[in-house]
Amino acid sequence: MKPPHLNPLLLWAARDVIRRPWPALLIASALALLLTVSGTVLLFSQGLSQTARRLLAHGPDLVVRRLNAGGWAPLPAAEAVAAARQVPGVTHAQARVWGVAAGPAAPLMVIAWADAALPPAADGKPLAAPRPGEALLGPGVDPGPDPQRLALTAAAALELRPVGRLPAESALLGQDVVLVHSDDACRLLGLPPGEAVDLAVDVFHAAEAAAIQPELAAAFSWPVRITARSEAVGLYSGGLARRGGLMLIAGIPAVLALVLVVAGAVREAVGQRREVGLLKALGWTTGEVVRLQVYRALLIALPAACLGMLAAYTLVFRPGVSWPGSLLFGWRTAPPRLYLDPAGAFLTLLELGALVVGPYLAAVLLSSLQGAAADPQDLLKGEGLL
C-alpha cells in the first residue's frame, strides 16, 4: 500500500516540536488547561440552564396557592379542584401536598404521590405509587442506620418503610425527595384531611395561561396567588444566571493565562532569530519560514485544544457527574448526580476553542512574520554569525 503523502514542511514542523519539546509542552498544557477551565464553566452554566428549562417544561402551567394574613394557607382540595375546572380553558387541576421534613441526615422534601406515572427505579424495576406506610426515596436520600426504616419529623413524627429508589437521572429535581402516600404526607405535615398545599393547573393553550389568571383567581372564594410556569422558569434562570456570573469570575484568571500564553508565543518567536536567519541564509523565503512556524503552532495548539475541550465536555456531561453538587451548590450530604443536556455544547466549545486558539495563532503568525521578514543581515549579524 502506498504511504499517505504528507507535506515535508508539516513533517519538519513536527520534527521541530520534538526537537524542543519543553516549550511546546508548556504552551500545549497552558492551552489545554485554559480550555478545560473556561469550557467547564461555560458548559456547566449552559447545560444546567438547558436541563432545568426542559424539566420545568413538564411542570404545570399554573400553580395556585391560598393566601391568608400570615402568608400561605392550606386549601380545601376537592373544592379548589372543582372551582378551577369551571374556568374555561382549564383542562386539568390537581391538588398537591408537599412540604419539608427533617430526615435522619438532612432536611427532605416530602411529596404526596398518587396515581401519576413514575420512571423505572434505579435498579430498572417499575415503580408503583407508595401505599400508606411506604416511601420512595430520591437518589440522594440517606435513610439512616436502618435501610428498612425512614424516620421523618415535621408537624408530627412518622416512620416509613422505603420500598424503592428513584433513578439517578432524576437527581437534578429529585435528589432529596421522598414520595409518600397522601394520608402519610398530611399526617406528617400537619394538614387536616382533605386539604392540600397548592393546586397544579394545566390549560388548553399554554400561551393563554396569563390571560386565564384573573378568571381563575376569581373562581376561588379565598384570596390566592397564582404563579405561571414562565415565572418559575424566569426565577430559575435568574438564579442560574447569577451563579453563572459568579462562575465567570473564574474566567478572569483564564484571560490572564491566555495573555501569558500569547506573550510566551511572541517571546519564543523573537528568541528564534538565529534559526530564522540561518534558514533564510539557506534559501528559505519569508513565507516558508512563517509557514513552518504556523504549522508548528497548529501542531501544538490543535491537539491541546481538542484535549481541553474533551476534558471540559467530560467534566460537565459525563452521565452522573457529581462534583458540581458539592463544589458549586454546597450540598451537605451526598451531592446529586447530574445528567445534563449537552445540546449546543459542540458549538459552544468550537466558539471557545476559536477564542483561545485564535489569539495564540495570531500571535505566532504576526511575530514570526515580523521576524522572518527581516533581512538575514539583521538576523544573523545580531547573533554574531556574520
Added chain:
Amino acid sequence: MDGLVTRHLRLVFGATPGPARIVLQDVSAVFSRGALALVTGATGAGKSSLLHLLAGLLRPTAGEVLADGAPVSRWGAAHRDRWRRRVGIVFQSANLFSELSVLENVILPLVPRSRSLAALRAAGREVLAELALTDLAGAQAGQLSGGERQRTALARAVVGRPDFLMADEPTAHQDPANAARVLQVLAACRARGAVVVVAAHDPRVIVAGVADRHWRLAAGRLVAE
C-alpha cells in the same frame, strides 16, 4: 553577463556610534560560471564578508553585485530571499543545527520546496556518500568533530545543486583524504557550470590546482594573483 560580478563594492561596519571599519573597498571582480575562484588573505582581511556579500546575506555600503546580469544587491528582501534559493553557502563556523541529525541538516535547504521526504533523504544520502559521511547520517550534528561539521555544511550547501556556491574554509580541519573529497565536490560543482567561490587559508587548496582564478584580499582590496 553570466556569473557573479562585483562593481566597486564597499563594505563598512560599525559606522555608528563607534569608529567605522572599512572591510572592503572598490572590489570589482568577475566570478564566471564553470569556474572556481579562490580568495585568500590574512585573517580579518574580509574574505568571509566578501562571500556573504556574494551570497546576498550582506548588503554593500556602496557598489553592487550582479548575478547573471541582475543587480541582486539592490533588490528588496523578498526578491533576494527567492534568489538565495540558487545559492549554496558554507559558513566558516559551519552553523549547523546542533540538535538535528547530520542528514536532517543536509536536507534542510530543500524541505520547503520538496514533495516527498523520502526523495529528500535519498538526495541527502547521495551527497553524504560523496563526502564519506554516510555512517554519520543519523548522528547529532552537535556531536561532530570540526572537520565533520564542515563537510556536513558543504553537503548542505551542494544538496540543492546551486548555481552559486560560496565556501568559507571548506577544507579546514580535514585530513588529506577528506580534503581531497571536499575539493572533488567543489570541482564537480564547477563542472556542472556553477560559480564556485572558495575562501581559504589552507595551502592544500592552492597546491591542488583546482582554482581557475586566484584572488588575494589585502587592506580591503581584491587583487588578482
